[in-house]
Amino acid sequence: MAFRNQLLAAASGIALLIGATAASAEGGVTDQDILNDAKTTDDVVTNGLGPQAQRYSPLKAINKETIKGLVPAWSFSFGGEKQRGQESQALVKDGVLYVTGSYSRIYAVNVRTGEKLWEYNARLPEGILPCCDVVNRGAALYKNLVIFGTLDAKLVALDQKTGKVVWKKDIDDFKAGYSYTAAPMIVKGKVITGVSGGEFGIVGRIEARDAETGEIVWKRPVIEGHVGELNGKPSTMTGKLNESWPGDMWKYGGGATWLGGTYDPETNLIYFGTGNPGPWNSWLRPGDNKWSSSRVAINPDNGEFVWGYQTTPHDGWDYDGVNEFIPFDLQKDGKTVKAGATADRNGFFFVLDRTNGKFISATPFVSGVNWAKGYGADGRPIYDPEYRPGDPSKAADGGKGKVVHVTPSFLGAKNWMPMAYSPDTKLFYVPSNEWGMDLWNEPVNYKKGAAYLGAGFNVSPNFKDHIGSLKAIDPATGKTAWEYKNNAPLWAGVLTTAGNLVFTGTPEGFLKAFDAKTGEEVWKFQVGTGVVASPITWEQDGEQWVGVAAGWGGAVPLWGGEVAKSTSHVNQGGSFWAFRLPKTLAAN
Template identity: 70%
Template structure:
């Protein structure tokens, strides 16, 4: 995706005052992190568990009672900063921690919706976020709450007060680096509990990497570059090279080659590996960088003990369409032909849904989850795409003027079959619920030269719908049978994450402003509520004082209105906003 073509005003740091009697975090432990998927009284990880199934074991709100769901309270993020709100909240000891646009973090009383404190990062002028001023969530550990900022910093705050304990620079924002993802907290044997982050900024020729820091001090423990030819570090010393130098990159193109890890990662306590996706290679013009360009547009498994690369799987080798491979890799147990496989699944920007052996990255299966894919004819037995070379944007040096290569219509668009909005896996139905979009793009290549801090694309594009009645499509996918079980079509693109529950429900939001609840088995809409602005964030659910609650951030924005081309024109009237909504069952309705 591209650069936001505007300079953003610097933010202002404001610390709110804690009010008397508010519940405060007593401290999150390794055991809390590891139990997050089954402990319904907390949400202390991004994804309702380190594996990010986004599955709640709660059943009070179910297919029978969901019709009685009503708002409990709504909290306004305030100010004039009404931009895309993509954060997933975390909840501990009666306090909700939610990030807002422009790198803000709020602590809210979960019972009343009253603000406990607010922290606004002081953003410098000249930050360069490509795809709106979003933040996707915070992390909790011990007595601290952590989040990253648009100027590529990471902060640790006191959970009780919001005061800064430590903060570190991830990288130089003037070179195009930023950060938007929720950090990942991982327990290790060698170095205790670590906070693991990636980097954003792939459209500026930055180099992707994953790195881990000490949760108490912020000191760097290890770093793993995503591009071959670059060397990792551990405890301040160089370790191994990622891949083999110049095996799939020519010359020194890899030094500005992209591969940003901008969506964050997942962790599998079973195999004890961290999984991160990597973004597009830079520049977009693939004629300038022959070869597979590893490990861009890939999924990587990393040993969190030392940052060593365990395996990689490239979904789009020699990517020429901006099909980032950053989408979440979700570990799950798959029973097939009477055998249980330690699998992992990912719905890629390129339009294909993949299942891999998570122990070694070996390909198991793939299927298209969006319609009319043009760039590839399918996926071969090794998991490699079968390219339709006529659908690769043409080499501009072969054109008459040398400035614009042959234009093609590629499906999906560069915003992907799925983008930042996380899917969910139901431990009950054994289905994945994937928020997807049906669209394509006119795309051509142009000459481009790397310049620090400037957009590094070499492409022009315009996104267009491929169906008259819908763009968004929520799909229930059976990973064993490799088929779509049901589909819900939405007029506008879907950009919100998904939650599924043991009550047989699936929740997501849409740009039209609705939070919707579906029957997980057949996709029937059982309930919906309009929050007054588009929803582009993942819902969560937890138990508070014996009641099941559902929470979601609301606020239209993100990449779609910025880069949606012709598609964006069709829903330009959606109101922006910034708020957090919590829902519960109406009194005396929980058992009816």
């Protein structure tokens, strides 16, 4: 029996090797296709419509005048009882649309008819520990593979034509609190991933695998004191041991890299955000706690840090730092600066030099930010100590510390939902929320696989008439050019186009379009459930199409407290909607 099992294992290994070789031989999505994705219009082969993830399309058949003719072409149901939050950005290649669904599912759909070609449904074990719903934010395409991650912290590569497994790898141990929800990224033939699980005392890291085989090339932990890996051997330590972490707390310091990254071919740098330090109770970990709540730049060839910038040193509010860093060219003082921008959960919109991480500016983009008074010329926050929750060790009863009301809430001025940048208007379009929280600290000890917070909270809206706010922000000044206010929180990504339009979704069930220059609402369509995904657009048969996944869920109904009441009436769902502008209408 043992010999038979060895034969089966060997045969399985040979089959995987053959599958990987076939992936290389058959062509499919190339590295050049990925680099050109922002310019090509007949496909969408990356998360973000290009490695820089500006989410801008040069398509312009759909514009303010023609959009009245945009009509639904088909709707594809994800089926079953596994609904909840649908946060996937779909991909389109060679007549096939690939979209992931909640509970770690992925579908291949005929992009013209909406007919299902195949489905892969991950067999999730008992005991998975996702923080913020059972979401999945999308896949990656490379050669003839479609690659996505699962909630039990695995990475799966499937054959694009059949949906059959080519390779499957463990990212980490789900029993220790690790999970995976982001869309992987392909850079120079490597699949780049992070890890989720920041509320369970895990250690964030970024790693690169050979996209055709799944074998590890390098690993880079983001918390100081941990040693990286290159070609199967230990490489360099991240930072300097105990430089900004006391004792052994760096060993379970958080910094989850749960959103994925961007890549800039001009600088040859990968940009990732890192999550909150663990635990939330900042009194237990004096110091900056590098490199949690940061943006980091990494050499894709060897996994070495090139620079890091900490948006919230010594984070005591779960402000995290994972939000996407988008490369763009900034016109400033008559010069063009290779810059990057990020809208942080902490309420500030940052512009950095993307070549070296040098601080350029930080401007509040929501109302009432009070944890910091601003940022100094050195790029460090000017804290207001009145808004850091009190030390529970000094509480008379040994319980929770002083309660503070701080803005924004831990759900963030902007959370995971990606913003977009238009090189036409030179504006960023930022989905934001206006809310605060009562926050207090509590005693806590680390235990593997257990929640590692040391805090309690209650989220509440800052205004009576709205929570969500789509803002058009000028990165040169930090000023808001226009704002659209939404009753419920905004939790969907944004798309902008050369047709002078901005698309996003709302929990109330609308896919909406706005004039990119003025913010005027010019179109909306009701899909029957909340929209918390990122829209895409592409061209086929001479027509421009728009698509978005639909299905209410995510962190708001789970963690939102009082603000969750604004969406208590929203039905769950699971579907993908495709819209088209017929040629005859586009020509009018």
